[in-house]
Amino acid sequence: MRVSPLPIGDILRDLGAELHPDSLLAESTSLGIGGYTDRIVIRRCDGLPEIIRLLDDSGIPHRFLGGGTNLLVADGELPWVVLQLPSIRGGVEIADNIATVDAAADLGGMVTFCARHNLGGMEGLIGVPGSVGGALRMNAGAYGTQIGAYVREVRLFRRSTGALETLRGCDIRFDYRHTSFGLDDVFLSVKLELPLRPYREIVKAIGICNQKRRASQPLNQKSAGCIFKNPPGSSTGRILDELGLKGFRVGDAMVSDRHANFFVNTGHASCADMLALIETVRDRVFAAHGLELEREVIFWEN
Numbered sequence: 001m002r003v004s005p006l007p008i009g010d011i012l013r014d015l016g017a018e019l020h021p022d023s024l025l026a027e028s029t030s031l032g033i034g035g036y037t038d039r040i041v042i043r044r045c046d047g048l049p050e051i052i053r054l055l056d057d058s059g060i061p062h063r064f065l066g067g068g069t070n071l072l073v074a075d076g077e078l079p080w081v082v083l084q085l086p087s088i089r090g091g092v093e094i095a096d097n098i099a100t101v102d103a104a105a106d107l108g109g110m111v112t113f114c115a116r117h118n119l120g121g122m123e124g125l126i127g128v129p130g131s132v133g134g135a136l137r138m139n140a141g142a143y144g145t146q147i148g149a150y151v152r153e154v155r156l157f158r159r160s161t162g163a164l165e166t167l168r169g170c171d172i173r174f175d176y177r178h179t180s181f182g183l184d185d186v187f188l189s190v191k192l193e194l195p196l197r198p199y200r201e202i203v204k205a206i207g208i209c210n211q212k213r214r215a216s217q218p219l220n221q222k223s224a225g226c227i228f229k230n231p232p233g234s235s236t237g238r239i240l241d242e243l244g245l246k247g248f249r250v251g252d253a254m255v256s257d258r259h260a261n262f263f264v265n266t267g268h269a270s271c272a273d274m275l276a277l278i279e280t281v282r283d284r285v286f287a288a289h290g291l292e293l294e295r296e297v298i299f300w301e302n
């Protein structure tokens, strides 16, 4: 999908947005998979409602891209454009035990910044790549920590009202890799209320989580983290491992031989390869255990 031939490029510029025509999304996703479309980088948050209205009025479907680390994107020319906040360094302000964080901030950078101010609680999230906005959408979590537990307030653009709003944490539901936000809501910033903890203790806990991750995950390969959610009380990685699926592949898409719930792109895997691998593995698990695995990775179809 292209906005480039339409006479809205100038308007976008006036609203503080940058148009990147024909962006290859394989270059913006950690799986290294995805076709091409126009990408609009939004430099001024107050321009967002107007930009979305403009796209809606022009009949241009759109999706919101964070760090691209939990996405499987279709191949070829894509029938929607992508909106993105510019990636930033920093983006965190601290007052007492409250951190106000831009949605585009790097999640790991935010955890270490807070640690330097003796604010902990999120040690388990270290090593989860991507943006704070993406982590909010998924209620990202690891090693017993989920970001939702610390959310006091979220500033967002709500599609249902077409306005910029602030939601209180207690009015948002955070479940296992699921939240009650509207599917098209766009997060701009979040206030996190964090427990005070000595820096040294936080750094020690971060070190332990980093070590666990390095010991169990294929961090030097292209992946989107866990492909499937864990069924209640069980581990998808263990189930796939016990079925002998490590190393199983379709084209260049492969079940990691290090962590069976990580599917990796070993070269030039297409989205079709990855989808075929996901479906085959799901069928194998259903045949063996009568269990329907739910995808954790988000699929953007064409």
Ligand SMILES: Cc1cc2nc3c(=O)[nH]c(=O)nc-3n(C[C@H](O)[C@H](O)[C@H](O)COP(=O)(O)OP(=O)(O)OC[C@H]3O[C@@H](n4cnc5c(N)ncnc54)[C@H](O)[C@@H]3O)c2cc1C
Pocket (backbone or CB within 6 Å): 030, 063, 064, 065, 066, 067, 068, 069, 070, 071, 103, 104, 127, 128, 129, 130, 131, 132, 133, 134, 135, 136, 137, 138, 139, 140, 141, 142, 185, 186, 187, 188, 217, 219, 223, 224, 225, 226, 298
């Ligand atoms: C090596 C590796 C390890 C991982 N380990 C973990 C883990 O331990 N735990 C875990 O939970 N996840 C893990 N992940 C998955 C992923 O990193 C997280 O889900 C991450 O929070 C996604 O953030 P993102 O910015 O990359 O989002 P994206 O992948 O860009 O987007 C994911 C979803 O969030 C939405 N989104 C992004 N930003 C915004 C915004 N500002 N406003 C509204 N919607 C937005 C997108 O529209 C999309 O629906 C891992 C991934 C990798 C590659």
